[in-house]
Amino acid sequence: MTARAMHSIWEIRQFHRTPDVVVIGAGIVGLFTALFHKRRFPHHHVVVVERGPFPSGASMKNAGFACFGSPSELLEDEDHEGTDAMLARVEARWNGLRELRTELGDVAIGYEPTGGHEIYPEHSPLYTCVAERFDALNATLSPILGPEPFKWANDAIASNGLQGIGHMVRTDLEGPIDTGKLMSRLLQKVLSEGVLIRSNSNVVRIEDGPEQVVILLADGTTLTTAWAVVCTNGYTTDLLPELPVVPARGQVLLTAPIDGLKLRGTFHYDAGFYYFRDFAGGVLVGGGRNLDIVGERTMLEQTTPVIQNALEELLRTVILPDRNFTVAQRWSGIMCVGPSRAPIVERHRERVVTAVRLGGMGVAIGIRVARQAAALIGE
DSSP states (O other): OOOOOOOOHHHHHHTSSOOSEEEEOOSHHHHHHHHHHHHHOTTSOEEEEOSSSSOOSHHHHSOOEEOSOOHHHHHHHHHHHOHHHHHHHHHHHHHHHHHHHHHHOHHHHTOOOOOEEEEEOTTOHHHHHHHHHHHHHHHHHHHHHOSOSOEEOGGGTGGGTOOSOOEEEEETTOEEOOHHHHHHHHHHHHHHTTOEEEOSOOEEEEEEOSSOEEEEETTSOEEEESEEEEOOGGGGGGTOTTSSOEEEEEEEEEEOOOTTOOOOSEEEETTTTEEEEEETTEEEEEEOGGGSTTTTOSOOOOOOHHHHHHHHHHIIIIISTTOOOOEEEEEEEEEEEOSSSSOEEEEEETTEEEEEOOTTOHHHHHHHHHHHHHHHOOO
16 A cells, blocks of 8 residues: 555644645745735735745846846837836836835845946947937936936946946946845745745646636646746746747856955946846856857756856956956856746736746846736635
C-alpha cells in the first residue's frame, strides 16, 4: 500500500482549505495583488503560489532602481507615442514610486536619495537631441514632477569618477533601493495581514470554468479556487501562450568593494540600454540587451560572454577608469515586453485575471498594476 500524507485538523483548517483567490507569482505585483484583495475582503482565504523557495523572478533579480525614465528615453517615448502617452507613463511611474515608498517605508526598502543621472559622451548625437529639447521636456514634465525635474550636472562628472563623458543630467527625484530589503518587507507585510504563501509550487496549467478555476502544480497536486490571478510576467508564455508577451533577459554584474569609490546614485547610459549604480562599496552594472535582442528573448537565467564583456568594458572605460576591479557576482533576471509598452491587466478569462508585461519597470509601476488587478477580482 502506498503511504499517503496524513494531515491534522490544524493543517486542514489553516493550510489546506479551499482558497477564494490564488495569485500565481510572488513578485511585487503578485504580493501586492494578494495584499490589496485581502484588505478589500478580509474574510477571503488568499493564497500566493511561488515556484521557488522564495521570490525568484525579476522582482528579486533587478538592479534596484527607483526611476521614472531618463530624458532620452522619455523623448523617444514622446516621438513614438505622443506627448500625452509619455506623460501618462511618467505619472504612473512617479505615483507608483511614491505609493511604494509610502506603503513600505524608505528605510525598510533601502531607498537612498542620491539622485538619478543620464550621461552622454562628448559630441554624442543623443546629447545633441536631448540638449535641443531639454527645456521643453522640463516644462512638459513640471505639472507632474515639479519645476525643473532635470538639471545639467556636468560639474559632477569628475566627482563621480567618470571618464569620457562630456555631459550629465541629474534629477533629485530618483535613487537606488535595496531590492532584497524591499521584497523582505513586502513578504512580512503580506503574511502579517493574513495571506498564505505557498513556496516550491510550480504551476504548469490553469483550467478555468464558469464556477471555479483548477490550478495544476508540477508535483501533480491541484488547487481549486474561485479566482486566479496570473502575475508571472516574463514566464507568462508557459501558462498563457496566447498572450502578446515576450521574455526579455537582463544581465547584471557586481564588482567587489572598491577603495575610494566616488560613484553615488543611479546612472543611465546609451539611451538607457546600460545602467549602473553604487552598491555595498562596489559597482552594480547591467544592460547590453541591445547587443543581442533576439538571443535575450529567453527565460533561461544565464549570462553570456558578449554582454558580460560589454559590461566589463563599460567599467574599464567609463565607470572605473584606471582602476583595478574584480567581478564578485553575475546574474540575470527575466523581464517581460511585447508589441505595446502598456501592462496587460485584464480579465483574460472568466475567472482568470492577468497582471503581466511590466516592461522592466516593475519597481515603479508594480504596486499600481497590482491595485488594478485586485479591482478585477470578483467576490
